Amino acid sequence: MDLTVEKLAKMIDHTVLKPETTKAKIKQLCDEATIYDFAAVCINPVHAEYAAELLKDTSVKVCVVVGFPLGATTPEVKACETTNVVGAGAHEVDMVINVGALRDENYDLVTRDIESVIGASGDAHVKVILETGYLKDDQKVKACLICKEAGADFVKTSTGFGPMGATPHDVRLMRETVGPLMGVKAAGGIRSFKDAIRLIDAGADRLGTSAGVAIVEDFRWVQYSDSWMAPDKPCWTCPSRMANMAKQPKEVYTWYKERCLTCPDKEHNVFND
Amino acid sequence: MSKSTLYADTPILHVSLSDKSIRREPLPPDLYRQYLGGRGLGVKLLFDNLAPGTDALSPANLLVFAVGPSTATSVPTAGRFVVITKSPTTGTIFDSHAGGYFGAQLRRAGFAAVVLHGKSDTPVYLWINDDQVEIRDASKIWGKDTYATTDAILEETDSKAQVACIGPAGENLGLMAAIMTDKHRAAGRGGVGAVMGSKNLKAIVARGTGEVGAHDPERLKTAVERSRRLIKKNAVTNKSLPVYGTPVLLSVANELGMLPTNNFQEGTFNDAEGVSGEKLLERFSAGTYHCHGCPIGCGRVSQIQGRKVGGPEYESIWALGPQCGINDLEWIAIANDRCNLLGMDTISVGSTIGAAMELVEKGKLDAPLKFGDTTGVLDIIDDMAHMRGIGAEMSEGSKRLAERYGAPELAMQVKGLEIPAYDPRGAQGHALGYATSNRGGCHLRSYLIGPEVLGSPVLVDRDRPDGKADLVMLYQDLSAAMDCMVVCRFTNFAWTADDYAEMLSAGTGFELSGHDLLRIGERVYNLERLFNLREGFTAKDDTLPPRFFKPLPEGGSRNRVVHLDEMLSEYYKLRGWDKEGRPTKDTLKKLDIPVS
Numbered sequence: 001m002d003l004t005v006e007k008l009a010k011m012i013d014h015t016v017l018k019p020e021t022t023k024a025k026i027k028q029l030c031d032e033a034t035i036y037d038f039a040a041v042c043i044n045p046v047h048a049e050y051a052a053e054l055l056k057d058t059s060v061k062v063c064v065v066v067g068f069p070l071g072a073t074t075p076e077v078k079a080c081e082t083t084n085v086v087g088a089g090a091h092e093v094d095m096v097i098n099v100g101a102l103r104d105e106n107y108d109l110v111t112r113d114i115e116s117v118i119g120a121s122g123d124a125h126v127k128v129i130l131e132t133g134y135l136k137d138d139q140k141v142k143a144c145l146i147c148k149e150a151g152a153d154f155v156k157t158s159t160g161f162g163p164m165g166a167t168p169h170d171v172r173l174m175r176e177t178v179g180p181l182m183g184v185k186a187a188g189g190i191r192s193f194k195d196a197i198r199l200i201d202a203g204a205d206r207l208g209t210s211a212g213v214a215i216v217e218d219f220r221w222v223q224y225s226d227s228w229m230a231p232d233k234p235c236w237t238c239p240s241r242m243a244n245m246a247k248q249p250k251e252v253y254t255w256y257k258e259r260c261l262t263c264p265d266k267e268h269n270v271f272n273d
Numbered sequence: 274m275s276k277s278t279l280y281a282d283t284p285i286l287h288v289s290l291s292d293k294s295i296r297r298e299p300l301p302p303d304l305y306r307q308y309l310g311g312r313g314l315g316v317k318l319l320f321d322n323l324a325p326g327t328d329a330l331s332p333a334n335l336l337v338f339a340v341g342p343s344t345a346t347s348v349p350t351a352g353r354f355v356v357i358t359k360s361p362t363t364g365t366i367f368d369s370h371a372g373g374y375f376g377a378q379l380r381r382a383g384f385a386a387v388v389l390h391g392k393s394d395t396p397v398y399l400w401i402n403d404d405q406v407e408i409r410d411a412s413k414i415w416g417k418d419t420y421a422t423t424d425a426i427l428e429e430t431d432s433k434a435q436v437a438c439i440g441p442a443g444e445n446l447g448l449m450a451a452i453m454t455d456k457h458r459a460a461g462r463g464g465v466g467a468v469m470g471s472k473n474l475k476a477i478v479a480r481g482t483g484e485v486g487a488h489d490p491e492r493l494k495t496a497v498e499r500s501r502r503l504i505k506k507n508a509v510t511n512k513s514l515p516v517y518g519t520p521v522l523l524s525v526a527n528e529l530g531m532l533p534t535n536n537f538q539e540g541t542f543n544d545a546e547g548v549s550g551e552k553l554l555e556r557f558s559a560g561t562y563h564c565h566g567c568p569i570g571c572g573r574v575s576q577i578q579g580r581k582v583g584g585p586e587y588e589s590i591w592a593l594g595p596q597c598g599i600n601d602l603e604w605i606a607i608a609n610d611r612c613n614l615l616g617m618d619t620i621s622v623g624s625t626i627g628a629a630m631e632l633v634e635k636g637k638l639d640a641p642l643k644f645g646d647t648t649g650v651l652d653i654i655d656d657m658a659h660m661r662g663i664g665a666e667m668s669e670g671s672k673r674l675a676e677r678y679g680a681p682e683l684a685m686q687v688k689g690l691e692i693p694a695y696d697p698r699g700a701q702g703h704a705l706g707y708a709t710s711n712r713g714g715c716h717l718r719s720y721l722i723g724p725e726v727l728g729s730p731v732l733v734d735r736d737r738p739d740g741k742a743d744l745v746m747l748y749q750d751l752s753a754a755m756d757c758m759v760v761c762r763f764t765n766f767a768w769t770a771d772d773y774a775e776m777l778s779a780g781t782g783f784e785l786s787g788h789d790l791l792r793i794g795e796r797v798y799n800l801e802r803l804f805n806l807r808e809g810f811t812a813k814d815d816t817l818p819p820r821f822f823k824p825l826p827e828g829g830s831r832n833r834v835v836h837l838d839e840m841l842s843e844y845y846k847l848r849g850w851d852k853e854g855r856p857t858k859d860t861l862k863k864l865d866i867p868v869s
């Protein structure tokens with residue numbers, strides 16, 4: 001796509017989800033989102049009303065997370081939370097999928113969980129966070145299909161609190177699975193315009209990041225050189241490089257690492273680059 | 274008194290030290306539009322007025338102190354000054370920069386630049402008190418160190434003035450003599466202090482009370498507010514540099530196997546933690562130092578043996594530390610302070626000591642020097658400044674020293690200037706930047722450590738040679754443009770070319786885009802290249818010491834070599850230079866540089 005600074009900004013959910021976030025930080029977030037005309041601010045429920053008030057005369061949406069960051073509450077609690085945040089002014093709801101139920105193949109519960117949020121969301125769009133770092137590729141595909149079937153508006157890669165951020169591999173897989181009409185949001189670990197462009201190229205149409213200002217500002221460098229986007233070592237963006245035994249279930253970690261054995265780029269898998 | 278407030282209306286001050294005449298000339302409009310000011314102004318003056326082959330230490334050499342169109346305005350970091358001359362160290366055109374507060378005073382006094390001609394028959398200093406300019410006797414302060422000189426001159430003139438001066442190293446024409454300001458800020462590189470010493474000029478003192486205006490104050494205010502916000506949003510300019518200063522780089526460079534150790538024989542220093550930015554903060558920090566108008570404050574102030582000293586900065590820690598195998602941070606801070614006191618470039622001092630240590634190690638030189646051993650090194654530094662014994666030989670820099678002892682390959686230099694604190698084997702683009710720098714081994718002509726190591730603005734693969742010529746050229750041109758504005762290099766972490774251009778346009782009324790600004794930088798870079806070619810430099814000088822074509826044995830950059838030839842041919846092509854590294858007629862025409 002012919003990406004401009006403005007188009008890039010309009011793909012970004014300007015995000016602050018840290019527990020220590022103050023009202024001053026929310027004010028700054030909303031001010032920046034207004035200046036740069038980001039798609040939305042992505043915040044915790046406690047700040048929804050304040051952000052909605054600050055952004056009421058702008059085109060910037062209020063996106064609020066639900067069941068965050070673990071996704072391990074009940075469908076009823078997620079629905080209640082959704083009702084609450086939508087009532088407070090949220091235009092978008094980013095819910096965390098029931099990761100454990102998905103891994104248990106308890107797809108009824110996963111579906112009911114998502115449907116309960118959609119049912120409580122009114123006109124708000126619902127994005128479902130898969131937390132891909134806990135999943136193998138077949139599980140990611142299954143999760144995408146459930147989300148699509150349930151009527152969610154977006155699938156989203158990660159919370160930013162889990163074992164892995166967004167990777168082009170996952171975004172590509174998710175886009176291929178959900179097709180062109182559903183949204184794919186990449187989130188977690190997006191720090192530079194190069195990260196952003198790679199994920200957009202892989203199929204993302206929304207980016208969740210706390211580095212939105214830097215990404216948009218630095219994107220202005222693109223006009224001065226083509227070399228920023230020169231290929232890097234393939235392992236740099238591969239989820240297998242990011243796999244972490246301390247944070248992932250053993251079989252998931254092992255699955256990621258076993259991919260390296262048959263990877264055509266495995267000679268690049270060194271740790272001093 | 275009335276003063277011109279816009280840079281375009283600000284005169285150049287010409288001072289003949291030979292006959293003590295002083296004259297003011299208007300800033301030529303064409304020169305201003307094509308070269309802006311600062312580095313560009315000085316380079317153009319040198320190119321037009323210095324005969325090829327001029328001895329850099331002869332009266333015929335010119336010494337230019339310049340500020341830029343942003344100096345002393347509200348543009349962040351714009352209180353610096355640049356010294357441009359033909360370097361006695363490299364024989365190239367040379368620009369050397371310093372922070373502090375001198376530049377702002379010079380600009381407020383109403384001058385765009387001071388051009389020093391000839392040579393005084395006795396030691397003098399120049400006192401610029403707004404538009405009153407006076408050449409004063411300096412015989413009583415000749416011989417004093419830079420701290421005593423600064424104090425004595427301020428007592429004689431005005432305590433609110435700012436001093437740029439030389440110490441014993443400059444007086445004795447040492448080839449690593451710096452010009453010091455505010456005691457510990459240095460226009461350090463290239464022996465510019467020796468050029469000052471060769472003119473019997475001990476110092477320039479400036480006191481300015483004039484207002485510096487802007488073409489469109491409201492537009493400038495908006496642009497400056499935005500630029501300050503970007504600095505506050507950037508992790509490097511708002512966190513790393515304010516908290517740790519430049520020494521934050523030490524651990525990073527070491528982790529990547531790029532921290533030159535024992536004269537670049539290794540890229541990893543075992544005691545890196547002990548000389549890191551974190552350790553400096555923990556053990557010796559006594560505050561930070563902000564140059565004029567700087568919201569970053571990367572400067573360090575350390576408490577050493579009961580007194581406060583400036584620094585040490587990253588390059589100084591490296592040069593006087595790992596480069597010499599030395600792991601005593603307190604000693605490094607003392608040695609750094611000694612260099613400031615004597616008016617010497619810490620990079621070249623440390624690197625030359627490291628080269629001497631390797632010469633000793635290899636049995637080429639008999640001197641009391643050994644990697645890792647500080648014994649006697651402070652005395653050697655004193656001897657380098659005062660031209661005594663082996664110190665006199667070392668004061669000429671590592672290239673001449675290593676040649677003298679039959680091992681030129683042990684000097685880690687380009688065009689006679691010692692390479693700074695990043696092993697080029699660990700970052701291909703940075704290596705190309707060293708090789709093609711117009712002033713020799715320098716990390717600041719094209720700081721590709723930003724993208725190749727720090728990920729600013731994005732991380733690029735440090736091992737790939739392809740695409741690096743393009744980035745080196747971009748950074749060289751941008752750096753040259755920033756040096757014409759005379760703003761700090763660190764703003765580059767937060768600002769794009771568009772931001773500089775907007776502030777410049779608002780301040781001057783000279784409407785520029787980011788691309789226009791880069792074109793000015795490109796023009797400066799090509800004119801410098803022409804100057805060097807005229808002095809006899811060729812493509813063969815665009816190279817690196819042979820060490821960098823052999824792999825590092827271990828560490829984060831192990832098995833890497835520099836792929837220079839591949840990058841260099843691409844670089845020449847992109848620059849519009851022929852295979853001999855000469856700008857083609859088409860290139861010069863494109864840049865409005867008259868073809869001779």
